[in-house]
Amino acid sequence: MTSAPLIELRNISKRFGGVRALDDVSLSLDGARIHCLAGENGSGKSTLIKVVSGVYQPDEGEIFIDGQKVDRLDPVTSIAHGVQVIYQDFSLFPTLSVVENLTLNTFLREGKTRIDWTRARKMAREVLARLDVSLDLDATVETLPAAGRQIVAIARAMLADARLIIMDEPTTTLTGREVERLFRIVRDLQADGIATLFVSHKMREMLEISERLTVFRNGKKVTEGPISEFDERAITRAMTGRDLHQGRFVAPNLAGRKPRLELRNVSVGDKARDINLTLMPGEIVGLSGLIGAGRKAIAQAIFGLRQDMSGEMLVDGVPVTPKSVPEAIAAGLAYVPEDRLSEGLFLTRSIRDNAIVSSMERFAPHLWLDAEKAGAETRKMFAEMAISAPGIDVPVGTLSGGNAQRVMIGRWLMTQARVLILNGPTVGVDVGSKEQIHGIIQELTRKSDLAVLMISDDLPELAANCNRVLCITEGRIMGELSGETLTEEALDSALSREIEGETA
Amino acid sequence: MRFLRSSDAIILAILAVAMIFIGLVNPAFWQMSNLFSLLKENVVIGIMALGVLLVMISGGIDVSFTAFAVAGMYLTVRAMVALDYNGLVLPFMSAILIGGLLGLMNAGIIHRFKMIPLIVTLGTASVVRGLVLGFVGTSNVNINKMPDALVEFGKTDLFTLERANGSTYGLTAMIVIYLGLALVLHLVLKHTMIGRSVYAYGADPEAAKRVGFSTGRTMIFVYVTAGALAGFAGLLHSSMIWLANPRDFVGLELDVIAAVVLGGASIFGGRGTVLGTVLGVFILVMIQNSLILMGIDTTWQRIVVGAMLIAAVTVTALRDRRALV
Numbered sequence: 068m069t070s071a072p073l074i075e076l077r078n079i080s081k082r083f084g085g086v087r088a089l090d091d092v093s094l095s096l097d098g099a100r101i102h103c104l105a106g107e108n109g110s111g112k113s114t115l116i117k118v119v120s121g122v123y124q125p126d127e128g129e130i131f132i133d134g135q136k137v138d139r140l141d142p143v144t145s146i147a148h149g150v151q152v153i154y155q156d157f158s159l160f161p162t163l164s165v166v167e168n169l170t171l172n173t174f175l176r177e178g179k180t181r182i183d184w185t186r187a188r189k190m191a192r193e194v195l196a197r198l199d200v201s202l203d204l205d206a207t208v209e210t211l212p213a214a215g216r217q218i219v220a221i222a223r224a225m226l227a228d229a230r231l232i233i234m235d236e237p238t239t240t241l242t243g244r245e246v247e248r249l250f251r252i253v254r255d256l257q258a259d260g261i262a263t264l265f266v267s268h269k270m271r272e273m274l275e276i277s278e279r280l281t282v283f284r285n286g287k288k289v290t291e292g293p294i295s296e297f298d299e300r301a302i303t304r305a306m307t308g309r310d311l312h313q314g315r316f317v318a319p320n321l322a323g324r325k326p327r328l329e330l331r332n333v334s335v336g337d338k339a340r341d342i343n344l345t346l347m348p349g350e351i352v353g354l355s356g357l358i359g360a361g362r363k364a365i366a367q368a369i370f371g372l373r374q375d376m377s378g379e380m381l382v383d384g385v386p387v388t389p390k391s392v393p394e395a396i397a398a399g400l401a402y403v404p405e406d407r408l409s410e411g412l413f414l415t416r417s418i419r420d421n422a423i424v425s426s427m428e429r430f431a432p433h434l435w436l437d438a439e440k441a442g443a444e445t446r447k448m449f450a451e452m453a454i455s456a457p458g459i460d461v462p463v464g465t466l467s468g469g470n471a472q473r474v475m476i477g478r479w480l481m482t483q484a485r486v487l488i489l490n491g492p493t494v495g496v497d498v499g500s501k502e503q504i505h506g507i508i509q510e511l512t513r514k515s516d517l518a519v520l521m522i523s524d525d526l527p528e529l530a531a532n533c534n535r536v537l538c539i540t541e542g543r544i545m546g547e548l549s550g551e552t553l554t555e556e557a558l559d560s561a562l563s564r565e566i567e568g569e570t571a
Numbered sequence: 572m573r574f575l576r577s578s579d580a581i582i583l584a585i586l587a588v589a590m591i592f593i594g595l596v597n598p599a600f601w602q603m604s605n606l607f608s609l610l611k612e613n614v615v616i617g618i619m620a621l622g623v624l625l626v627m628i629s630g631g632i633d634v635s636f637t638a639f640a641v642a643g644m645y646l647t648v649r650a651m652v653a654l655d656y657n658g659l660v661l662p663f664m665s666a667i668l669i670g671g672l673l674g675l676m677n678a679g680i681i682h683r684f685k686m687i688p689l690i691v692t693l694g695t696a697s698v699v700r701g702l703v704l705g706f707v708g709t710s711n712v713n714i715n716k717m718p719d720a721l722v723e724f725g726k727t728d729l730f731t732l733e734r735a736n737g738s739t740y741g742l743t744a745m746i747v748i749y750l751g752l753a754l755v756l757h758l759v760l761k762h763t764m765i766g767r768s769v770y771a772y773g774a775d776p777e778a779a780k781r782v783g784f785s786t787g788r789t790m791i792f793v794y795v796t797a798g799a800l801a802g803f804a805g806l807l808h809s810s811m812i813w814l815a816n817p818r819d820f821v822g823l824e825l826d827v828i829a830a831v832v833l834g835g836a837s838i839f840g841g842r843g844t845v846l847g848t849v850l851g852v853f854i855l856v857m858i859q860n861s862l863i864l865m866g867i868d869t870t871w872q873r874i875v876v877g878a879m880l881i882a883a884v885t886v887t888a889l890r891d892r893r894a895l896v
Contacts, residue, residue, distance in 0.1 A: 143783075158781045160774035162841030163767075171767060172782040180764050 071134030073098040073231055073262055074119060074150070079128035081114055088114040089125070090286040096231060096264060099257050103265040103277030103294070107306050107497035111286040112266050116233055119264075120152045121145035146176070149230030153237065157220040161209035166191045168208050168219050173226050194222045197259070198252055214245035221252060225261070232256065233264045238272055239495070242358050243562070250276050268306070268497055270299045282306055307499040316509050318534035321347045325384055327518035328486045330369070333378035338364035339542040342378070346486065346518035351509070353533035354522045355558055361542035362522045363405070366488045369520075370402035371395035382486060396425060401484035403475050405491040405522075411475050414464030418456060419445045421463050421474050426482045448477040452507055469493075469500025473507070480511065487512075490522045505532050526558045538562075578835035578890070582850045589854060593861045600861065603732060604740045609853075609860055614745045615811070616827055617852045618804040621756050622797030623831045624848045628760070629793045630773040630840025631688030632828070635677060635696035636801035637820035642699050643669040643802025648815035649707055651718045659720050663806055670802020671795045673699060678794035682787050703817055712815035725810035745811060750849075752800070757845035765792050773840030822873075829880035830855040837891050838884060855879065 072095040081089040089111045096102055106112045117123040118130075121142040130137045132148050159168050170187040191204050200218055208216055217237065224232045238246050253263050253276060265277055273280060274294060281291040282305040290305045328346040333339070339361040346352055354362045368376040371389030380387055382398050389395035395402070404411055412421055422445045423430050430441045445459045452473040456466055463474055472493065479487060492508065493501040509532060512519050523529050529536050535549040538561045548557050594600045619636055626633040643666035651662055673695065680691050714722070728741030760766035768789040771779040780786055809815040834851025836843025855876070862872050 154781075158775070158778040160771050160778055160841065162774040162837070163770055167767065171771065174764060175783050182762050182764065182767060184762075 070098075071131070072096060073133065074148075075131040075134075076115075076118070077129045077131070079115075079118060079125045079130070081118060081123060081125050087286050089118070092128075092283075092286070092288050094281060094288065094291075096262060098230060099260045099262050100279065101253060101257055101263045101265065101277050102279045102281065103267060103273045104281050104283065105268060105273055105302060105306060106283035107268065107499060110283040110306070112283055113235070114286075115283070116152060116235060116266060119145065119233065120150055146227060149228055150233070151224035151227055151229040151231070152233045153217070153220045153224060153235065155235050155239065157216050159208045159216055159219055159223075162207055164205050164207055165202050165211075165219055166204045169194065169223050169226060172223065176227065190226060191222075194226050197225065198222055198255065200248075200252075213240035214242075214248070217241070217249065218252070221256075225256070229261055231262045231264060233266065235266045236268075237265065238267070238269060246272065270302060273297075273302065274299070284308055303498055306497075315530075316351055316512075316532045316534055318347070318351070319349045319513060321349065324348055326381070327383060327516075328369075328520075329379075329381040329384075331379040331381075333365075333368070333376060333380060335361065335364045335368040335373060335377075335542075336375035337542070339368070339539075342544060344537070344544070346520060348485075348516040348518055349513060350535065351512055351519040351521055351533045353529040353536035354520065354539055355526070355529055355536050355561065356539035357562065358524070360539045362539050363490060364542075365539075366402060366490055366520065366522060369395075369486075369488060370400055372402075393428075396482050396484070397428075399483070399485040400488070401425075401479035401482055401486065402488045403479055403490060403492065405494060412463050412471060415462055417460045417462055418449065418454070418466075418474055419459040422448055422459070422478045422481055425478050429483075444481055448481055451480075451511070452477045453503060467497075467500070469496045469504060472496055472500075472504060476504070476508070480515075484517070486518045486520070488520045488522070491525075492521060492523065493525065493528060501528075508532065526555050526562075529558060530555045578887075579844055579847045579850070582833070582835055582847055582854070586850055586854050586857075589857065593857065597861060597864055599864060604734070605860075605864070607740060607742045609857060610746050611743045611811070612856045612860065613852055614743065614749045615804050615808040616823070616830060616856060617749045617849065618752060618800055618807070619823070619827045620830050620834075620848050620852050621753060621845065622800035622804075623827050624834070624836055624843050624845065625756070625760075625769060625793050626688065626797050627828075627831055627836045627838065628773045628840060628843045629769045629789065630776070631681070631692075631793070632838065633677070633688060633692045633794075633797055634824045634828075635673070635692035635699065636797060636827070637823050638696040638699040638703075639670045639673045639798050639801040640805030640808070640820055641817060642673060642703050642805075643667070644805030644809045644819070645703055645712075645815055645817045646707060647806055648712050648717070648721070648809055651721075652712060652716055657718050657720045659724055662718075662721065663803060666802040666806035667799045668802070670805070671799035673802075674794040674796070674798020675791065677798065678790045681794070682790040707817065709817060711817075712809075714813040717809070717813050717815065721806075721810040722813045725807070725813065743811070745807060748807070753845050753849050760845065765789065769793055770841055773842070775841075825880065826855060826859075826876055827852075829876055829883065832880060832883040832887060835887060837887055839888075839891055842891070851883075 075095045077093050079089055079092045080087065092111070092115065094115070104112055104115065114123065118125050121140040121144060124139065130140050137144065166187050169191045173190065174182060188204060195202055198218065198221065202211070202215060202218065208219060211219070221232065237249060241249060256263060265272065267273055277294050279292065280294050280297055280302070282289045282302065284306060324347055326345045327348045330342050330344040333342040342365060354365070356362050364373065367373045369380065371391050371394055374390065382400065387398040389398055389400065419442060423441045430437050442459070449459055454470050454473045456470060463471055466474065476492070493504055496504060505528070508519065511517060521529065521533060530553055533553065535547060536553055536558060537544050538546040538548070546561060599605060619640065622636055623633055646669055647662045647666045650665070677692055677695055680686060681688050727744040729744045729747065731739045731741035733739050760769065768779065768784045769792070771784060772786055772789045776786060830852040831843070831848050832838065833854055834843070834847035834849070836848065858875065858879070859872055862875060
């Protein structure tokens with residue numbers, strides 16, 4: 068060992084009430100290294116970030132920085148030692164300019180009472196040059212895309228003389244190319260002597276970017292080592308404690324059946340053109356494409372959320388033109404949006420209230436709610452979706468991401484939908500739960516003769532759950548993969564062809 | 572030119588168009604005497620609007636400032652009458668102090684209990700108005716009782732002009748005080764950490780806390796300044812109209828908030844400029860003044876102000892939403 072690690076945690080424990088969020092955890096982070104911290108939701112990753120950044124004080128254990136024992140690590144000390152956390156929401160000021168977002172906390176740290184705008188601009192220009200990116204300094208941060216905001220957050224951390232940047236799930240909102248740029252920046256930071264701690268549950272980035280990997284499960288460190296010692300299977304096993312077998316979905320025999328959903332020459336504003344699509348009962352059809360390719364617009368149009376759809380749409384052979392959500396529900400359509408927290412769930416309300424809200428016509432036909440029926444059907448859904456919660460009366464806000472997503476999907480099944488549109492069905496759901504949700508979707512599709520349209524950026528998810536995948540490019544269906552040709556690699560190369568086509 | 576794309580430039584353009592239009596309908600608008608009286612009407616609403624702007628940038632809404640203005644004004648004038656005191660500096664300091672302390676109460680409640688500013692200020696406004704009327708008095712202090720120093724001060728003109736018939740009219744010196752305060756607030760908001768902390772807090776309170784702003788201090792700055800400006804504006808108002816009425820300013824909240832929103836400040840916080848607010852106040856006062864010149868009934872004026880508020884909120888909300896996409 069040549070020098071002391073940048074930060075060393077020894078036997079750290081942290082309890083919240085009776086729950087051990089961290090249980091005798093030791094972790095050592097070296098300077099200028101890219102370290103990845105993996106684990107499912109609730110495994111203790113966030114608690115660890117908060118211990119390192121000084122937000123939480125551990126109940127037991129010691130913290131060493133540069134080999135020196137630190138008795139009490141609070142946020143100010145942590146920042147003074149060069150620890151910077153980039154939270155998932157970036158903690159930026161949307162209505163303020165890029166310059167100001169970059170420099171405010173430097174001025175604050177220096178205890179300035181006045182703002183020197185000339186110096187601020189100079190600092191901002193220099194740090195962006197170091198990152199080799201160009202941004203309009205006077206643009207307000209809200210006008211930047213997620214990737215741009217992330218760069219502002221990283222640059223701000225650099226201005227704070229960071230030696231260790233902790234990134235919490237940094238790639239959730241980025242497209243493939245933006246992830247590449249982030250990786251380049253992280254490597255540049257490393258060349259500048261800045262260490263990065265990636266907190267993630269995505270395999271690809273762990274394997275591609277990190278040098279060392281630590282896996283957490285239930286507040287304990289399960290395994291640690293150089294990344295070369297791991298593969299996807301080993302990481303999944305470490306994170307979930309079991310082997311996962313992703314069974315591939317095979318559609319039942321469709322011969323002689325009538326299509327559930329048909330789109331004929333459908334166009335949606337300038338987002339999608341000439342979409343012809345047939346969904347048979349028992350089928351799961353994927354929509355693959357870059358963000359902005361028009362997948363979401365198609366889904367929203369089918370569900371009556373857009374008024375600029377033209378062309379013909381048939382559900383079970385009956386032409387429908389839903390102009391609103393109630394009309395779409397009545398036509399047997401259901402849509403589970405991407406962002407279930409902001410677009411779908413009422414967090415302070417119970418599972419039951421969340422489950423029945425889209426089926427009010429059935430449960431409350433004459434103004435009064437048929438509580439018995441609502442309760443019975445919710446309990447049935449609760450069992451079918453294998454939701455783990457004390458009961459149907461607990462608020463949805465207390466559930467984990469995976470269980471919340473099950474409530475969301477269950478709600479739509481309770482509308483007696485025949486066509487289910489899923490947008491990012493397992494975004495933000497941990498690996499184990501994801502597997503189960505996939506199983507539930509597949510089983511329901513088979514059992515209830517649903518037709519499912521699945522939009523996802525997660526290529527393995529599409530490959531494993533769909534019997535067909537349509538590739539959408541700039542609002543058109545450009546190809547279809549099914550059966551033997553439907554593989555992760557084929558989906559990936561279809562996407563990269565599109566990226567090349569776009570840049571050419 | 573970034574300025575040409577800013578909200579301030581758009582408001583300036585709206586103002587110019589409105590002035591040309593009003594001038595065409597009613598040429599009397601451009602008479603120097605009318606313009607001077609317009610500017611005079613800007614002063615009190617404008618100073619109050621500066622306080623409301625500050626609260627709005629921080630993401631809150633203040634409806635208590637008119638009550639604080641009444642408290643600052645009426646308490647001070649009654650004390651002057653009772654003590655037979657005839658000065659200027661001390662009374663204005665007392666009005667500022669009363670407004671500031673009441674603002675401190677707002678800040679304390681809002682910050683300590685994390686409550687919605689609109690509800691808190693509705694409550695404090697009602698309490699303060701009630702206390703003034705219940706414990707201090709309900710009768711006006713009229714011109715015959717008003718302290719001379721105040722009346723004389725309110726009469727001060729920068730310069731006077733003579734009409735053809737020999738009567739004179741002047742431009743009130745109070746406009747200098749108003750624009751001076753506006754300039755100071757502009758500099759504070761633009762160039763000091765406390766000023767930027769108001770924008771930061773309005774943009775995202777959680778993020779402001781995380782970068783290390785003392786948000787309690789920011790809240791105190793915002794509400795104490797807004798209260799102090801209100802108290803000052805209240806006393807200035809009574810010195811300009813030679814009357815201290817404990818039931819004054821009822822319904823003025825709407826006008827002032829409308830002016831600030833018209834000036835481009837966002838009701839969602841984090842956005843707003845002093846220049847925009849000054850222009851917004853001018854537009855509002857000018858339109859009200861023109862309605863009077865055209866002999867339109869006061870009930871219709873309320874309708875116009877309400878409609879302007881709704882239109883301005885809609886436009887700024889659309890702007891803010893577009894920015895988020």
